[in-house]
Amino acid sequence: MPELPEVQTVINTLMHSGLLCQPIVDVKVYKPKLLKNSNPVNFKAFLINERINNIQRKGKFLIFDLSHQKTLLVHLRMEGKLFYETIDSTIPTTHLRIEFFFKNKHVLRYYDSRIFGTFHIYTNQAHWQDQQLTKLGLDPLEDGFNGKYLATKVASSNRAIKTAILDQTNVAGIGNIYADEILFLSKIKPTRKASELSKQDFNNIAKFAKQILLKAIKYGGTTIATYKADANHSGQFQAKLLVHTKKGLPCKYCGTKIVKIKVNGRGTYYCPNCQR
DNA sequence: CAGCGTGTTGAGGA
């Protein structure tokens, strides 16, 4: 369920795993469809003997900085997962899509039941010129993300505020779960037109976006953290959700039943009393 | 069996 906090959790986990600076000695691609600007042959040739020196994030994208000015850009989409494991660990091969083998007998495994993830490769830092990244709005944790920024992006839009903050060209990193949580804390009904919101509303959205995303990162995201131990689901943040998935349950603040509607085709939960 | 879904793109149309 990778939104910004889950992607950051993946990065935090990998950065502390011992994978950094290990030479890649082999790559096996079981689902070539995942490779969007290469094929298994040149993808492998591109990666062999390179090292992952750093991992950055932009919105929900993972940016692997390799040696020789090369870059691997990964998007996990709905179901993508990355685990760094010992090479002889006995693991279920269901949904195993790509393996990166390292010199130290470890392997980075990519799992993706739906095969929606994307892998792009670049030389000479060319990824920064790719529209995928250039079109992204500010990420809520970046400098300059505040109510004023949000207002310049969406205050003239007649779209529902939820749709506006899910649009990655306005705000990078927010997904369906956190959009509901942010609007609940901001006391704004998800269907309100962005153009109807006040300066204070935008300030609140920006404030709570930062607050909730940081908190979710602290708790290791919603599903990633326990996956290794469990292969099941339910990360630590799952327990902290206030409205998302809470249909029919009482609002934590006023007791009114949470309702579920569709906004722009996405399941949307809100409190009809608190959120106006 | 039908419907849904944590993400995103692209087509087609108003």
Added chain:
DNA sequence: TTCCTCAACACGCT
């Protein structure tokens, strides 16, 4: 231009 809906991606789950 803007924004909406629908389909597609491919599969597990209810």
